[in-house]
Amino acid sequence: MHSPILKVQNLHTWFETPTGTARAVDGVNFELYQGETLAIVGESGSGKSITALSLMQLVPEPAGYIEKGSIFYKNRDLLDLTWEEMRALRGKDIAMIFQEPMTSLNPVLTVEKQIVEAMQVHGTATGAEARKRAVDMLNKVGIRSPQQVVRQFPHELSGGMRQRVMIAIALSNNPQILLADEPTTALDVTVQAQILDLLASLQKELGMSMLLITHDLGIVARVAQRCCVMYAGQIVEEAPTSELLKNPQHPYTRGLLASLPSRARRGQELYTLEGVVPPPTRWPKGCRFALRCPNRMDICKNVLPGETALSPQRRVSCHLYNSDSAEAAVPLENPS
Amino acid sequence: MNQQNIPLLSVRSITKRFPVRTGLLGKRIWKTAVNEVSFSIEQGSTLAVVGESGSGKSTLALMALDLLAPTAGDILYQNRPFSDRSREERRRLRRDMQVVFQDPYASLNGRMNVREALTEGMIIHRLADSPAEREERALQLLRQVSMPPESLDRYPHEFSGGQRQRIAIARALSVNPSFVVLDEPTSALDVSVQSQVLNLLRRLQKENNLTYLFISHNLEVVSYLADNVAVMENGSIVEMGSVDDIFDRPQKEYTKKLLQAIPAIDLLRGHNEEA
Numbered sequence: 186m187h188s189p190i191l192k193v194q195n196l197h198t199w200f201e202t203p204t205g206t207a208r209a210v211d212g213v214n215f216e217l218y219q220g221e222t223l224a225i226v227g228e229s230g231s232g233k234s235i236t237a238l239s240l241m242q243l244v245p246e247p248a249g250y251i252e253k254g255s256i257f258y259k260n261r262d263l264l265d266l267t268w269e270e271m272r273a274l275r276g277k278d279i280a281m282i283f284q285e286p287m288t289s290l291n292p293v294l295t296v297e298k299q300i301v302e303a304m305q306v307h308g309t310a311t312g313a314e315a316r317k318r319a320v321d322m323l324n325k326v327g328i329r330s331p332q333q334v335v336r337q338f339p340h341e342l343s344g345g346m347r348q349r350v351m352i353a354i355a356l357s358n359n360p361q362i363l364l365a366d367e368p369t370t371a372l373d374v375t376v377q378a379q380i381l382d383l384l385a386s387l388q389k390e391l392g393m394s395m396l397l398i399t400h401d402l403g404i405v406a407r408v409a410q411r412c413c414v415m416y417a418g419q420i421v422e423e424a425p426t427s428e429l430l431k432n433p434q435h436p437y438t439r440g441l442l443a444s445l446p447s448r449a450r451r452g453q454e455l456y457t458l459e460g461v462v463p464p465p466t467r468w469p470k471g472c473r474f475a476l477r478c479p480n481r482m483d484i485c486k487n488v489l490p491g492e493t494a495l496s497p498q499r500r501v502s503c504h505l506y507n508s509d510s511a512e513a514a515v516p517l518e519n520p521s
Numbered sequence: 522m523n524q525q526n527i528p529l530l531s532v533r534s535i536t537k538r539f540p541v542r543t544g545l546l547g548k549r550i551w552k553t554a555v556n557e558v559s560f561s562i563e564q565g566s567t568l569a570v571v572g573e574s575g576s577g578k579s580t581l582a583l584m585a586l587d588l589l590a591p592t593a594g595d596i597l598y599q600n601r602p603f604s605d606r607s608r609e610e611r612r613r614l615r616r617d618m619q620v621v622f623q624d625p626y627a628s629l630n631g632r633m634n635v636r637e638a639l640t641e642g643m644i645i646h647r648l649a650d651s652p653a654e655r656e657e658r659a660l661q662l663l664r665q666v667s668m669p670p671e672s673l674d675r676y677p678h679e680f681s682g683g684q685r686q687r688i689a690i691a692r693a694l695s696v697n698p699s700f701v702v703l704d705e706p707t708s709a710l711d712v713s714v715q716s717q718v719l720n721l722l723r724r725l726q727k728e729n730n731l732t733y734l735f736i737s738h739n740l741e742v743v744s745y746l747a748d749n750v751a752v753m754e755n756g757s758i759v760e761m762g763s764v765d766d767i768f769d770r771p772q773k774e775y776t777k778k779l780l781q782a783i784p785a786i787d788l789l790r791g792h793n794e795e796a
């Protein structure tokens with residue numbers, strides 16, 4: 186594959202809370218390659234959104250802060266940039282879309298004004314040229330009557346249309362990287378499919394890289410070439426999507442896939458992961474999944490597993506795969 | 522399970538129109554939320570209603586529960602129309618028909634602890650005579666939904682979303698219903714919790730011969746849990762059939778569109794799964 190456009194190393198983003206330090210993102214590593222869609226999948230609270238906000242340096246302050254790590258983009262560590270430099274980059278090189286468009290759309294401005302402003306801020310286009318480009322962008326995101334929609338306000342649009350407008354704004358400066366945080370979670374299934382297909386085709390057309398954050402493995406299967414599985418503030422497994430789904434390695438990933446309902450599983454008891462994710466203020470000393478893990482060994486309770494490379498494209502953080510600590514031979518049986 | 526083929530609920534051409542006021546003249550116009558819908562559900566079976574938001578699923582459910590009167594049409598419960606029944610009879614039927622919502626807060630009162638939530642219905646419907654009997658029954662319900670007995674003294678906000686949903690299910694079951702409407706019961710839950718709730722619903726249905734009207738937009742969940750599926754679009758049922766009919770032989774464009782929207786996960790997983 187090509188070189189990474191974004192390289193996240195040892196990222197830690199913490200929050201000071203009344204009950205202690207919440208280590209929401211706690212040692213995250215991944216690389217995003219030019220022109221690919223990489224998914225980060227995980228259940229609620231695993232740290233996906235905070236990871237994305239960290240990349241944009243939009244972690245809610247003052248409670249939240251990036252404790253340590255690096256975010257390399259074009260050979261520079263974004264964490265070394267000044268606030269001004271970062272502001273110039275945000276929305277231009279790296280853009281972001283959210284689950285709820287209303288949180289990022291301005292309710293009192295027309296669609297046109299919002300797209301035009303996004304371009305003006307970064308000097309991409311101004312005046313009549315920007316207004317023309319706004320219409321073009323709406324066309325691009327599949328809005329059929331862009332001339333009419335530019336004059337509308339967000340509340341006059343359906344959820345799917347608002348999401349398209351937000352994508353148009355995000356893409357108006359031709360970003361290198363799009364961070365999409367649960368972009369279709371609030372939408373009906375057919376609209377969801379349309380938006381995902383739209384994102385996939387725009388990503389190809391514009392050659393940008395997309396980091397897609399979702400809790401839905403079905404969405405990962407639909408659009409992402411590679412996938413990172415996040416659990417308790419860390420990435421526990423990374424693999425090409427098709428390999429991950431066919432042959433999951435981490436017991437958490439196996440459990441997640443086995444717990445999905447489907448027609449093939451009618452009449453069968455679904456697999457369940459016992460217990461709950463511990464609170465981020467009190468991560469266990471060893472493996473964070475140990476208490477819920479069907480393959481737990483003695484070492485798991487006390488030692489946090491490091492990353493094991495299974496192939497150039499696959500890694501897993503689990504003692505089962507660490508030759509120094511594994512008692513059991515791999516591969517495991519799938520839970521059923 | 523020996524009572525198959527007897528419809529518990531039959532809905533005959535029901536319509537619901539709501540008055541909505543729009544326009545400069547404030548003229549009253551009517552919104553048809555449910556349009557001449559008919560179906561029946563056999564005792565012990567599950568009918569899923571799928572469709573996009575605003576298609577009329579919840580309105581249909583409220584009418585099936587006798588909580589909302591249809592503008593036209595009849596609903597027969599145990600072969601008798603609601604409209605033929607006395608007020609007292611209908612009040613008693615409230616016990617027999619329960620509902621679990623997507624957001625457990627909608628079925629649970631935040632100021633009631635779990636003991637009160639689980640025993641309130643027993644008191645109203647005189648299902649248990651003494652406090653000791655009620656306590657016994659509440660503990661049994663907690664066991665059924667795999668919650669620890671200490672939960673009785675705790676309040677909804679002290680639980681996770683999945684635990685709250687299990688408590689909401691226990692509350693619905695506290696009055697021994699025959700018919701339960703499940704309105705998107707797992708939509709707000711993480712997949713690992715969703716599987717616990719789905720297993721629970723399936724087990725409880727078997728143990729108690731429950732009849733479910735299951736509203737969902739998640740076709741994977743529907744294909745796992747339901748016997749029959751009704752596809753709703755703009756207030757009408759456009760297609761209805763067994764899970765196999767709908768998933769293997771969809772007739773209507775809209776149904777095909779819904780099915781195409783299902784994530785491709787099974788395809789990618791391929792032979793890993795013995796069908």
Ligand SMILES: Nc1ncnc2c1ncn2[C@@H]1O[C@H](COP(=O)(O)OP(=O)(O)O)[C@@H](O)[C@H]1O
Nearest residue numbers: 200207209229230231232233234235245248465
């Ligand atoms: N503003 C905040 N204050 C304190 N803790 C927070 C805040 N925002 C997020 N967190 C913590 O960070 C963790 C990860 O959150 P998030 O990244 O939003 O999860 P998700 O994977 O669902 O997107 C949460 O468990 C939460 O405890």
Ligand SMILES: Nc1ncnc2c1ncn2[C@@H]1O[C@H](COP(=O)(O)OP(=O)(O)O)[C@@H](O)[C@H]1O
Nearest residue numbers: 539540552554573574575576577578579580581
């Ligand atoms: N009480 C009401 N007054 C006016 N319109 C209503 C009312 N309840 C529902 N509707 C309308 O009826 C339609 C169907 O709504 P609903 O049954 O809630 O759909 P669903 O559950 O499929 O999302 C929607 O257009 C909704 O706005």
Ligand SMILES: [Mg+2]
Nearest residue numbers: 233234235367
């Ligand atoms: Mg999130």
Ligand SMILES: [Mg+2]
Nearest residue numbers: 575578579580
């Ligand atoms: Mg509804």
